Amino acid sequence: MASRSHDTSRLDNTLAVIRSLRDKGPVARVDLGTLNGISSATVTSISADLLQQGLISERPPDMPRPNERGRPKTLIQLAPEAACVICIKLSINELQLVVGDYAGQITHSEHHSIDTLGLSQEALVTLLKDKTAAVCDLALTRHRRLAGICLAVQGVVSSHSGTLIWSPALSFRNAPLAALLEAHFDCPVLLENDANCIASVLATQPAYADHPNLVVIMLGYGIGMSVLIDGKPFLGANGSAAEFGHSKYQPGGALCACGKRGCIEAYISDYALYRQASEVIELPAGDSAHPSESQMQALTQLALQGQPEAQRIFAEAGRALGYGLGNLLTLFNPDLVLITGSGVRGYPAMHDAMQTAIDEALVPELVGSTRIASCPWDRDMTCLGGIAMTLQATDQQILAG
Template identity: 55%
Template sequence: MITPVTDSIRTDNTLALIRSLRAHGAMARVDLAAANQLSSATVTSISGDLLERGIIVERPPSAQQLGHRGRPKTLIALDPDAACVITIKLSINEVRFTVGNFCGELHHSDTQAVDTLALTAEALIELLVRHIDGLSQRLAATCGPVASICLAVQGIVSPVRGSIVWSPAFALRNVDIVSPLRARFACPVQLENDANCISAAITSHPDYMAIPNLAVIMLGYGVGMAMLIDGKPYLGAHGSSAEFGHTKYEANGALCACGKRGCIEAYVSDYALYRDAHTLLPLPAGDSAHPSEEQMQALVRLAENGNPVAKQIFAKAGHVLGTGIANVLALFNPDQVLITGSGVRAYHQLAPSLDQALNDALVEELIGQTRLATYGWDHDMTCMGAIQLALKAADHRLVQLDRSKALPLA
């Protein structure tokens, strides 16, 4: 069935208004119309529908407005409790559940320690169903029904098939994780690589919204990348593109967590840096295969204090990272390369050899006008980005429902 053009236009306009209210907070209808280049009549009609369905609420004029001449403007805003979204971050020996309200704010977070490598596919799905059920029941009264679920996973995933292809967190391969959850909870469920979730969080920031060609590199336990081309995420034919960490630096080189040798991740990731350092340097005790933040900070401090072994380890990592970024510049010529993740803690130690590797690898014209910068990691943006992606799916579902209905969500 072909959707009438007028319905399609109204859907697009409704989505635009919801996203404006989420990005900017409460706005007057006239200002919302101007921001989206819509007529006042269109905004009045759509907002009336959303108000009736409990998706938005009216707020009284602010104190600042009351001090001005003329009739104060009534503001409208998204109702944060209209619905919520659940995100799940699956990483090595840890599963983190977060709940975002309809405004995109973090409402709840809970981290579970799990022996992920020991999980069967059935046990993994049962664990997720049990926790989602518990969250849905516990939080329904405070943040509304669950409108969407998003899973963020380290490693290679197929959003098209909804399956975890490979992840260092699991011994499993090619597990369809989306279909069982979608059937159980009757709402949109999506699966994303964790780097793509981080990219979604960053590109929701006003400073980065307008950059059409952007490469976001995540440094941490592993090394990931998300690519935006012409403003859209590039996923490849099967959703596993931009696996920057598993491109090669040298044949038969250092062993990577993927089981192959010579990957960029095998030199730049936390586990690679710590593997090279822990037998040579006085570092805190712990699992050398899965170093803690305390262990990594101790290694950075040694380098900052001039320890030659620590400095050499970071210099090597910077050279490898710079060589990999040079390939990205030569292949894609992005407007900006943004480096983020917990690994930016050591960026000052990486930067000299990174810059040198870039200049050694490329002629000046291939480096071009691409900007290279870091994005601070004062909190884990994976779940915040997953909330953004889950809300996008929830918005589409909400506006496509029969407008005469309330909010029949899971």
């Protein structure tokens, strides 16, 4: 029993060192001890093992700083070439494949425009295998091994079983995608909701690190949500919890992409906003069912510039968002709600109506100290989150060789 306890403690400490190096970059051994509450002797022993395995390397010592005595610190860092992971982001009419190195940095990214709704399950799996194999061949010229793959999907997934339950990007449902890819590539495959990938990135940022009960709502073509309770994602019985966009705003109301009526998504998603606007406003030519970023920017600008119909549509979206948030605050009482995603471009045009709806829905005591804020969407964090989640899921396997 004592030996097993020692081994478990050693593994936990080693994983803590690896993850600190991934989060912080190059760090001195003594500072790694302080960060993780580990003795200097233990860090020295762990780093010796990691050096021998080729998982870390030493950098030249820090330059001496004025008024400091003693030798400058030698920094250690993860060896980027030790392993790689691949994140595949599947969304409507687009497939993105990204390679992340062992330090968690993106080393390759490519986009493919495809007719996702026209694919059968078999055709999609074949496409994923072919595109991923090509990227893997490229990655393995720079990295020693492929540790794992993450498939980040827009829609409802069961991360426990690796099953895609439903996605607006696809015409089929209940597909065991993770198992099919695992059998082909002989490595772990994570199937994740794109909102959970994004939340995993935001939760580590200093501005939000002190909010363990965090909700991230992603606005865009669809509406996604991730709920972190005590820093851990709430997944529900089969991994498909927190589908905020498919909770109801108006029973029997507008048609949602899921096929039901009155969902919050049917009022605040890109396709919903553009659908309503195209009935009363002359808008740029394009696919009104799958509006492009330029189409949505044009519509948003009309609302922000005071066009009455556009303002009305965004105000109704804000009202739907506000009532949804009212339910959310009552059920979860989070520390912070972050609203982000490409659709956050329209948040200023929704904000006042959203706040009014929250005030109508809840007594102040139920709002409490929860803060609601928007987070700029200046980069797509989905693949960064997928890379981080896959590395964390495979770190122990990489250590085992």
